[in-house]
Amino acid sequence: NAGVTQTPKFQVLKTGQSMTLQCAQDMNHNSMYWYRQDPGMGLRLIYYSASEGTTDKGEVPNGYNVSRLNKREFSLRLESAAPSQTSVYFCASSDHWWREGRNEQFFGPGTRLTVL
Amino acid sequence: DQQVKQNSPSLSVQEGRISILNCDYTNSMFDYFLWYKKYPAEGPTFLISISSIKDKNEDGRFTVFLNKSAKHLSLHIVPSQPGDSAVYFCAASRFIQGAQKLVFGQGTRLTINP
Numbered sequence: 001n002a003g004v005t006q007t008p009k010f011q012v013l014k015t016g017q018s019m020t021l022q023c024a025q026d027m028n029h030n031s032m033y034w035y036r037q038d039p040g041m042g043l044r045l046i047y048y049s050a051s052e053g054t055t056d057k058g059e060v061p062n063g064y065n066v067s068r069l070n071k072r073e074f075s076l077r078l079e080s081a082a083p084s085q086t087s088v089y090f091c092a093s094s095d096h097w098w099r100e101g102r103n104e105q106f107f108g109p110g111t112r113l114t115v116l
Numbered sequence: 117d118q119q120v121k122q123n124s125p126s127l128s129v130q131e132g133r134i135s136i137l138n139c140d141y142t143n144s145m146f147d148y149f150l151w152y153k154k155y156p157a158e159g160p161t162f163l164i165s166i167s168s169i170k171d172k173n174e175d176g177r178f179t180v181f182l183n184k185s186a187k188h189l190s191l192h193i194v195p196s197q198p199g200d201s202a203v204y205f206c207a208a209s210r211f212i213q214g215a216q217k218l219v220f221g222q223g224t225r226l227t228i229n230p
Contacts, residue, residue: 004159030214031214031215031216033215033218040125040222041222042120042122042205042207042219042220042221042222042223043160043205043207043218043220044220045217045218045219048215048217049215050213050214050215051214054214056213056215058217059219090159090160092159094215094216103148103150103165103209103216104150104152104162104165105162105216105218106162107152107159107160107161108159109157109158109159110157110158110159
């Protein structure tokens with residue numbers, strides 16, 4: 001049971017290049033999320049998918065697109081990378097049904113992206 | 117406008133003593149509050165949460181207190197252990213259209229000294 005996996009772990013891009021960050025979960029969760037974390041800041045929500053077939057914008061969606069490929073996989077695409085998108089990207093998933101006291105999101109290990 | 121704030125970037129505590137991490141929020145619509153722990157080069161891991169209708173939740177060495185009138189919550193770790201050294205994030209949750217939207221604070225780096 002791997003939980004949430006992300007690929008790649010590290011990536012360096014040049015300004016204007018495109019790439020897709022991959023995320024998969026094996027916990028049969030309905031909801032999946034993409035966050036970015038910048039130095040001195042908490043995680044900020046980029047996009048989320050409440051269930052297979054739906055996606056919605058979060059707090060900082062500009063410059064990104066997402067695809068919920070199936071229940072397991074949720075990808076994040078940068079069409080034309082900019083230096084401001086240098087960050088650590090985390091994918092997370094959660095169960096649709098909450099249990100009192102344990103209603104957490106489960107996070108992947110992150111992708112460290114540098115845009116030159 | 118930062119809805120969730122952790123005003124202490126760092127905290128240093130002696131092993132065996134109590135660690136108290138603080139968090140303030142501005143939006144009364146949050147329905148749950150969560151604490152996450154993060155080690156370098158890893159994703160955040162869940163520690164403990166509390167419903168907005170409660171004022172205390174305890175899980176082993178970890179206790180979270182919620183003061184709704186002050187819009188303030190705190191995480192107590194007793195006794196503190198060296199393995200507790202990490203960055204701690206407070207997060208506030210709203211359940212919207214089937215998804216749990218989290219708003220995170222900036223984090224507090226906790227160092228436990230032997």
